[in-house]
Amino acid sequence: MRPVRAALVWCAFPLVLAAQQRADTATWNDAATLRLIDRAIARRTAQLADTGLTDYTARAHGYLTFLAQVGDGFPDPPKVMKTDELAVEVYWRAPDQSKQRIVGRRDTLLLPTDIEYHRDHLAIIQNNFPSVIRLGDGDEVRDVPHPLSAGGRVAYDFSIGDSLTMRTSDRAIDVVTVRVRPRDDRQPRAVGAVYIDRATATVVRMAFSFTRAALRDAYLEDVSVVLENALVDGRFWLPYRQEIEIRRSGSWMDFPTRGIIRGRWEICCVRTNAALLPTFFAGPEVMQAPPAEQRAYPFTGRILDGLPADVRLSTDDDVRAVQEAARALVRAEALARVRATNPTARSVSDLVRVNRVEGLAFGGGLRRTLGSGVSATMRARYGTANRRASGALALGWQRADGANVSLRALDDHADAGDEPEVSGVRNSLAAQEFGVDYTDPYRARVLALAAGRATADGWRWELALERRLEGAVAVHATPATGRFAPTLAVEALQAWRVGATLRRVALAAGAATIGVRAAMFVERDRVDAGARAGTAGWLGRATVALDAARKWPHGTLVAQTLAGAVVGGWDPPTQRLVRIGGPVTGPGFAYHQFAGRTVLSQRVEWQRVIPFVPIRLGRFGTVPSTLTLAPFGMLLWADTRGAPGQGWHGAVGLGTLAVFDQLRIDVARGIRDGRWIFSVDLARPLWPIL
Secondary structure: OOOEOOOOOHHHHHHHHHHHHHHHHOOOOOHHHHHHHHHHHHHHHHHOOOOOOOEEEEEEEEEEEEEEEEOOOOOOOOEEEEEEEEEEEEEEEOOOEEEEEEEEEEEEEOOOOOOOOOHHHHOOOOOOOOOEEEEHHHOOEEEEEOOOOHHHHHHEEEEEEEEEEEEOOOOEEEEEEEEEEEOOOOOOOEEEEEEEEOOOOEEEEEEEEEOHHHEOOOOEEEEEEEEEEEEEOOOEEEEEEEEEEEEEEEEEOOEEEEEEEEEEEEEEEEEEOOOOOHHHHOOOOEEEOOHHHHHOOOOOOOHHHHOOHHHHOOOOHHHHHHHHHHHHHOOHHHOOOOOOEEEEOOOHHHHEEEEOOOEEEEEEEEEEEEEOOEEEEEEEEEEOOOOEEEEEEEEEEEOOOOEEEEEEEEEEEEEOOOOOOOOHHHHHHHHHHHOOOOOOEEEEEEEEEEEEEEOOOOOEEEEEEEEEEEEOOOOOOOOOOOOOOOOOOOOOEEEEEEEEEEEEEEEEEOOEEEEEEEEEEEEEEEEOOOOOOOOEEEEEEEEEEEEEEEEEOOEEEEEEEEEEEEEEOOOOOHHHOEEEOEOOOEOOOOOOOEEEOEEEEEEEEEEEEEEOOOEEOHHHOEEOOEEEEEEEEEEEEEEOOOOOOOEEEEEEEEEEEEOOOOEEEEEEEEEOOOOEEEEEEEOHHHHHHO
């Protein structure tokens, strides 16, 4: 019997949970709410012994995907590392017997990993959980009383929210949203919402996250579950769709890493009262068919073609809404991991780097959590060539919803470029061995007060007030071969600045995704030395970088744009000009060959997969038997006000992506004042950690 799914637009669900932000003004545990909860508890208990439903069978089709994120604040969306597609036979018999058999399984490996899943992640959740909730075979969530159980009645507060109407072919069903929060958020508890059929007090939908005390693994960040039921035979609410997201974070030298497991399940082909024998349920609840049978299962298409789109995003709307509601309903401390003093490093280059000013430089830092979202950070670095220390101090406060305030002081090197042209590791190797340094450093002493927010949908913004003292630095290092170019002739100046930054890494725009980075500021500068000593003036500066990708049947179109402009009533200091040129913004041209008040760099490439030889990596999997070819073309414009490089320029080239598309090799030729270049580097998504 095919289930009849009620025609409710579940996409309104995030808006419903957003109403939970008004939890402080909601009425909790009023008489009408508790009467509905008591009916729901009684109905749940009766369902397990309902003689109208003795058993049922179904088929479940799902994806289990492992994703990874890195970087301070996890600014980039998670990257899919491995996806498993599963087909499962589902059996259930009253009152609480369950059996599931995995009959089909295939996977695709996109990045090396040896992850193994808990057994219960390979199957669906039956009965909307038993009276005590556990996940990950009890290693992830354990000993959590179900809100609609006898123990849950006294462990949780309840509040009725919005009512929704679901329509089937023959009836209208009134569904009530009931918000759930723990009475003691220091105990293992669920937090979220249940959707209840008002007429029958039956559970239609559940959406939960969990308190910190419920998470058994110290590295678990949060666990969120969404269970959706469908009406079968006009009477029984049985599983229809399920989602689970498990986020586990850790750190090395306090460099944040996050692993995410996402499960997405669709259940179909339900057949009730199939006369299943009790002996059928003997043995483990989740079983696997022989490997040969699993491999022979007739899946259609490729795994990634059927992978739900929300799996690739930073998080699904439903799961994100659960997490946001959880943070609104309980104290942030109940959901946050407690950290003490940790060593910290934002990237490998924070620990060791080589450039023309510092030579070989060593660094590191410490971060101390002070409680209530407050933390203090200290970073330092010492250059062996210039024999000088650089460092930064920061005191910050961050709320659970991503809002933050910080006070920062630093004496360090700033870079006159807006976009990195190579990874930090490659730059260190090239600087040490060949005297090629893809940075334009100058000294910056900054005191800044900033406020911002990282929203759940991926936007990150910050406003800052800064006092800056800037000056030139000199070349001190000597490479193994070659000679370093001189540093920029930076003007020594003082500045007051008001600035803003905005970032969104993966913004869906139809069939394309777009990454946005924007920075702008207005400042008043006063020159301290040189021919313009004592002069002052106002200027404004803005840059926008866009990364867009659109998949087509035979390849992917990728476009990268960088545009910048400086406006003001006086000639901007050298370090304020917008600069392009190098492997990213101007392949075939020298590093920062173009510097002007207005610049534009537009790159378009076509990425197409071709066959190649697979490479085995042992337990970490096999490098796919493919390469990605990426022919590209570029247009550049620079308004240099008469200096060399004025006007339009172009470039053409060919890129090759190998080893899970994480190694890139480019050959390019600049047109008009250009040259041939050969570039080898790791993929750009890895650069923030390098």
